[in-house]
Amino acid sequence: MDNITEVIKRRYNRTAMFYDWMDFMISDSVRKDALSMAKGKVLEVGVGTGKNLSLYPSRCKITGIDFSKEMLKRARDKAKKLNLSVELLEMDAQKMDFDDNTFDTVVSTCVFCSVPDPVKGLEEVKRVCKPNGQIILLEHVRSANPAIGKVMDFLNPITLKMVGSNINRETVGNVNKAGISLKEVADVGKTKILKLIIAEPEGFKEQKCH
Numbered sequence: 473m474d475n476i477t478e479v480i481k482r483r484y485n486r487t488a489m490f491y492d493w494m495d496f497m498i499s500d501s502v503r504k505d506a507l508s509m510a511k512g513k514v515l516e517v518g519v520g521t522g523k524n525l526s527l528y529p530s531r532c533k534i535t536g537i538d539f540s541k542e543m544l545k546r547a548r549d550k551a552k553k554l555n556l557s558v559e560l561l562e563m564d565a566q567k568m569d570f571d572d573n574t575f576d577t578v579v580s581t582c583v584f585c586s587v588p589d590p591v592k593g594l595e596e597v598k599r600v601c602k603p604n605g606q607i608i609l610l611e612h613v614r615s616a617n618p619a620i621g622k623v624m625d626f627l628n629p630i631t632l633k634m635v636g637s638n639i640n641r642e643t644v645g646n647v648n649k650a651g652i653s654l655k656e657v658a659d660v661g662k663t664k665i666l667k668l669i670i671a672e673p674e675g676f677k678e679q680k681c682h
Contacts, residue, residue: 477564477566506610510579512531512576514533514579515577515578517578520583521547522536522549538560539562544561547560565583566588575601578600582611585637588636591646609667613641615663644657656669
């Protein structure tokens with residue numbers, strides 16, 4: 473694990489106890505709508521404190537990874553309280569310990585803003601997803617709204633210093649750079665900060681934006 477990754481990992485370990493309070497950007501209803509598309513063997517990259525675990529369809533078999541021990545500790549507590557059968561593993565998204573073509577669905581919610589090398593992480597997502605599988609990303613980007621974009625520019629150095637989160641990442645472009653095929657890119661809400669990205673690992677196709 474490189475030095476930058478280790479620094480960010482320590483920051484998330486420190487903030488784990490109040491991370492749920494900070495993680496207000498995505499409502500449970502938005503999460504549930506996105507996760508309703510998940511099927512089969514599901515990998516959640518950056519499972520964090522396990523906020524999504526109770527929102528998956530019952531048909532899914534969930535594996536969650538995170539590089540933060542403290543985040544995983546809270547995720548395991550949640551899973552136990554909710555009597556959920558999930559596998560939670562300490563792992564770096566940039567170097568996953570899974571075989572190629574393992575998962576039917578790969579999910580992330582506000583994760584690739586914090587991965588030091590997001591393209592490398594997304595290449596790993598592509599590798600572990602089955603060729604006929606699906607990739608569901610709920611990620612924040614710099615808003616296309618000029619006023620909101622300027623506020624994000626002001627906040628970005630603060631979030632980078634606090635938790636290593638680059639809130640202005642060009643995640644849609646990074647998905648393309650990783651060789652992942654975009655199927656749909658949709659704004660979530662009026663601020664144009666959150667994007668729902670639906671993709672698949674094989675080839676390139678014309679994306680549908682709305």
